[in-house]
Amino acid sequence: MTEMLASARQQRILDALREREQVRVTSLAAELGVSEMTVRRDLNALAERGALVKVHGGATLDAAPTSSEPGFTHKLALESGEKLAIAQAAVKLIKPGMSIALNSGTTTYALASQCTGIKDLTVVTNSPRIAEIFYAAANPSQNIILTGGIRTVSDALVGPLALSALGQLHVDVLFLGVHGMTAEDGFTTPNMLEAQTNQAFIKAAARQIIVADHTKWGVTGLCQIVPLSQVDALVTGTRLDEEAKDLLRQALDTLILA
Amino acid sequence: MTEMLASARQQRILDALREREQVRVTSLAAELGVSEMTVRRDLNALAERGALVKVHGGATLDAAPTSSEPGFTHKLALESGEKLAIAQAAVKLIKPGMSIALNSGTTTYALASQCTGIKDLTVVTNSPRIAEIFYAAANPSQNIILTGGIRTVSDALVGPLALSALGQLHVDVLFLGVHGMTAEDGFTTPNMLEAQTNQAFIKAAARQIIVADHTKWGVTGLCQIVPLSQVDALVTGTRLDEEAKDLLRQALDTLILA
DNA sequence: TGCCTTCTGATAGAATTTGATCGAAATTGT
DNA sequence: ACAATTTCGATCAAATTCTATCAGAAGGCA
Numbered sequence: 220m221t222e223m224l225a226s227a228r229q230q231r232i233l234d235a236l237r238e239r240e241q242v243r244v245t246s247l248a249a250e251l252g253v254s255e256m257t258v259r260r261d262l263n264a265l266a267e268r269g270a271l272v273k274v275h276g277g278a279t280l281d282a283a284p285t286s287s288e289p290g291f292t293h294k295l296a297l298e299s300g301e302k303l304a305i306a307q308a309a310v311k312l313i314k315p316g317m318s319i320a321l322n323s324g325t326t327t328y329a330l331a332s333q334c335t336g337i338k339d340l341t342v343v344t345n346s347p348r349i350a351e352i353f354y355a356a357a358n359p360s361q362n363i364i365l366t367g368g369i370r371t372v373s374d375a376l377v378g379p380l381a382l383s384a385l386g387q388l389h390v391d392v393l394f395l396g397v398h399g400m401t402a403e404d405g406f407t408t409p410n411m412l413e414a415q416t417n418q419a420f421i422k423a424a425a426r427q428i429i430v431a432d433h434t435k436w437g438v439t440g441l442c443q444i445v446p447l448s449q450v451d452a453l454v455t456g457t458r459l460d461e462e463a464k465d466l467l468r469q470a471l472d473t474l475i476l477a
Numbered sequence: 478m479t480e481m482l483a484s485a486r487q488q489r490i491l492d493a494l495r496e497r498e499q500v501r502v503t504s505l506a507a508e509l510g511v512s513e514m515t516v517r518r519d520l521n522a523l524a525e526r527g528a529l530v531k532v533h534g535g536a537t538l539d540a541a542p543t544s545s546e547p548g549f550t551h552k553l554a555l556e557s558g559e560k561l562a563i564a565q566a567a568v569k570l571i572k573p574g575m576s577i578a579l580n581s582g583t584t585t586y587a588l589a590s591q592c593t594g595i596k597d598l599t600v601v602t603n604s605p606r607i608a609e610i611f612y613a614a615a616n617p618s619q620n621i622i623l624t625g626g627i628r629t630v631s632d633a634l635v636g637p638l639a640l641s642a643l644g645q646l647h648v649d650v651l652f653l654g655v656h657g658m659t660a661e662d663g664f665t666t667p668n669m670l671e672a673q674t675n676q677a678f679i680k681a682a683a684r685q686i687i688v689a690d691h692t693k694w695g696v697t698g699l700c701q702i703v704p705l706s707q708v709d710a711l712v713t714g715t716r717l718d719e720e721a722k723d724l725l726r727q728a729l730d731t732l733i734l735a
Numbered sequence: 736t737g738c739c740t741t742c743t744g745a746t747a748g749a750a751t752t753t754g755a756t757c758g759a760a761a762t763t764g765t
Numbered sequence: 766a767c768a769a770t771t772t773c774g775a776t777c778a779a780a781t782t783c784t785a786t787c788a789g790a791a792g793g794c795a
Contacts, residue, residue, distance in 0.1 A: 226532040367625030367642040
């Protein structure tokens, strides 16, 4: 095996860590074809940068999860089977080279987690947390655009800056998470500023796809974002009741059940 | 093999880098038919332009394996005593009710950590990490505005959206972290897009205050942000040498030593 | 041609990286 | 609690790589 640059070796250690959660000094030394001492030195260097945490015998990714860490939301979004299923159905609609928009929400967060591997993807979002997913994945072919604004408690950037940013952009597809949907009131959200921002998202996209699990049906938030009939598709779970499905099929072009 | 122009040789180095992710001085010298010294000089030239990053034994495309862990910057900013001292001196210039701007940087990050308790503060920043400090503190009297844009590796949101957002805003005081400062070249940064964004920050502020530790003196980045004389004050540490202090006192209205 | 600037190659000394060894520290089993 | 095993960190020597410096070659210009 050809010699390997020190920086490449450290990169491979980080790759191994992301894959296996934890690595051992002895196995790394064998895999990389260097002495254990060298592995130790690499681990020390990486630990000093905070890229990993050393433990006896090897190293792990950050061990102590702080309270308000993205991991919390991460699990929240992904451990809900329905949200994951919806995300997996929605991600099939995304092709390499496309530009998409994701508003802030746990369902769109789950979708974002599925998108980090897609090549040549441009993503517009108003959620710092969703942006963080892509930053962490660091896919060099992806282009992540964060709208500006003021953050709401639900992690959405809203206000004039967000509207101004979205007014300057245009994407192929918008995936919009909502708080409520009914036949009468359409798609709604409890926060007026978010509603306004979501309307700007809709204007900025050629196609609008709502992602929402069955718990959203029958819920009406303070503000309407858009009537049912004015979006192109809805991706939801199979647990939605039959009556709702019928109503949605009437109002929408496409209803996708995950 | 026929002779090759220096520029063509450097282009081939970049091509090889894109293909292989990393190159080695010895192999490049063999492939290009020149001495290792020449390869080193080419790598230095390319590294100064920011086209690649030198590592021991060769070069790689993007920077060191920086895992995007928040703790990294946090520790880096706060464990440096000088940065903390500068932040503590700078925070005294901020009064309740003011609006301030903070660009992305480890020194401004340290400053932000000191600001979470100030009442009725409006903060404009292009750093998601700095915004996160304020989000986590959740001071209800504070107003945090994140400019939009595309994130650089140094955690700065830049590009048209950032410029457009800053064009719509006006703050009382800007605290600007820089990468380098010299009497001749003024305040500089290695990233052109960041330089552009920082200039927009300067335009958006009534007063401009630079925060920079002594290691920045004598360093010139690729792009000038602004000449020394066109900012209102500089906050730096006492470790700056006397000659530098004299030069700065001549060029600036106010020099604050922490 | 003569002079100057720029680029290239060679050399030497400094700095970095690596592997081996050994005593100290931590972990595990009884 | 004690001993065996494993792992860790410090130190030194060898190898590699880097930087600084000098000298020669190539090309431009009067």
